[in-house]
Amino acid sequence: MSAPHTPDLGEAQARPSVIRPYGDMTGDGMVQVSFTLPVPHDKRAEGAALQLAAKMGLSPALLVHAKGMGPDHTFFVVYGSVTHLVELDKVQVVERDFPLLSAKEVNAAIKKQLQRPLVVVGACIGTDAHTVGIDAILNIKGFAGEKGLEYYSEITVVNLGAQVLVPELVEAAREHRADAVLVSQVVTQRDAHIHNTTQMSAAFREAYPAGEVPLLIAGGPRFEEGSAATLGVDRIFGKGTTPGEVASYLVHELTSPRRPTRQARPERKSA
């Protein structure tokens, strides 16, 4: 059942492809878990914790700590040897297709490659009044301990706020010569987020000459990752995306040679 594994010849033959967790001895399989069960603390609660541990594959399981929290909950710490094996050759990882950069690196890359500030225009479009998403990415306050794009010295942020109409957004993107347009869709009914986003991308394609459309990015918890092409945008960002990821993506897309039209755009001659 295991696929034939051909270890790299440079690697020691002895490096196993099947491993177990390490407590204090190779192969002991020891793990620690903690959890809460919604039952009062008594003998039965402890039995319930051990039953869960067994179902999680801990055998033998050792209940090292149990403490009632209020009248209805008990907290447990359990140690045990897991029966599961880790098959290293079956591990699959999806790599991010762009490198994650620090704020410093983002600023430096923009300075070096674009030689002018990178302009981002953001908005919540349609009837969505929830700016939580766009603000988490754009406002200096940021999200998940990361500062928003405003914090980046080389990024100019124009946040249009909520309930922005698509034509207004296109107009603002043109006026500010946006390199990228971020739209957020948080609250949606009957797939409004899909309609709004498709309408937005179509409007941009109509308004701009081919090849000069700003980078279009849609974000929100309801978008399916991988649906960017159908929506006509360059990228979808889902729940939990941090400003740093967006900034890194912008740098990756806008300063890479694949999009030459975006580089060193001539200065506009008149206002």
Add this chain to the structure above:
Amino acid sequence: MSPTTVAPPPKLDLDPGVVRKARKLAERLGEPVVEMTRSHTTVSVERATLRLAGLAGADHERVPWVNHLVDAVRDQVGLEHGVTTPVWDALRREEAPDLLTLAQKASAGAVSFRMPEKKGELSAARRAARAAVRPGLQKIDRQRAARDRLIARHGDPERRPWIYLIVATGDIYEDIPQAQAAAREGADIIAVIRSTGQSLLDYVPEGATREGFAGTYATQENFRLMRAALDDVSKELGRYVRLTNYASGLCMPEIATLAGLERLDMMLNDSMYGILFRDINPIRTFVDQRFSRQIHARAGIIINTGEDNYLTTADAVEAAHTVTVSQLMNEYFGKEAGLEDWQLGLGHAFEINPEVDDSFRMELAHALLARQLFPEAPLKWMPPTKHMTGDIFRGYLLDGFFNLVGAMTGQSILLVGMMTEAVVTPWLSDRDLALQNVRYVQRAAGGLTEDFHPPRDGFIQTRARQVLSEAVDLLEQITSHEHGKVSAGTSTPLLEAIADGTFGLMKRPADKGKGLEGVARRADDYDNPAITLLEEGAK
């Protein structure tokens, strides 16, 4: 506020001359800003005034009637006279039988507003407005008296610091049992985190709400429901459990008013947070803030300021003095608006990188500095967030050291740190473990204030003096700010410094930012009965 039960915190031997100088500089910076607030009004100040007169509720699209009415008056006669004169003039002319009907008719464009020209009409409208607003302030007074009564009946927490815990489910009906459980587990103060983004809404949502984003909307009904639930649990526990929310963002004055009406006990209310971190227009912020603080002063609400935010954007060692500067400014603006020392919950935080040598000693120095500069203020001590990495075991240790600084330096309000900070919203077990951590440190080391005396001119004293002198330098530098355009002979160096990016690296010019369109310069005949009554302090 009850006296602390532990010995007073150790002294730092600060030079009283330097301390006086710091306060003098804060006053010099603050005064022109206060002058500026006295010559402006905002849509939110006007809406808050209408709320005091009892206008509540919203249309079928949940747009509040106060928004409709202020917008209608503004469209017809402008904001610069204050809305109350045109509104009560319209009521006197029987455009509608009552305030709510007037707002409803005005939303359909069916009311014509004017500034009465005859002196008699003008003063009659103003008298009527004043009579209508007064009961709102009287309700706030009654709520304050009710709080005093309940504290007398149930008692204050025996220990300091008071334990401050957060709930944030987004659904008020989930928040309530969680808040009650937290109180039973030992929380003295419950803070209901607001839905992200509410600060940028230019209206206050209406009714009980069941969906929010990383928090629950601040609404009058949510305030009422939560306060009632905490009254129940206070009675059960024999200890008055306080309730906290946020008077910040574009609706700061209205939310402050609702907090006073519904007997919230503490409100987050920082002088510059909205400007720097939410890009709200500086004038809007200062005008809204002064009104909010006047309401808080009247309502007996303790404000919590947001100095912790400076340390999450900048290095906590290098930027330590910006916390002191902000505390001094918050103190000046707070007192000017009528807040007393016991209402100034000035903030500071344990955010020094734990990899830095002597980080704990510096935290002690900074915390003692705040304690000594503001001996009567209920200081709010906030836990590490920036250096919480997801390694919950290390985070638990860090929180223990945070608690120890709190105990050793006599902090007043302790926001309980969670080892799962930056990982998940706190689980039941996280909260339980966090409270065990706090209690262990309080029991084991709460009396250390008696033994702990940093030696004269030792590391801690020297560091505290250094931070204070850096704060004085920064205040001086801002005071002598040259860059600004001096308009009509008036200069507000603080606004110019904010515009130039002196704080938090963000440039926030006075003519930019969200909510600017809701600001108006007052005309000579501006009248606002709420401000008049608040400044008279009339009961």
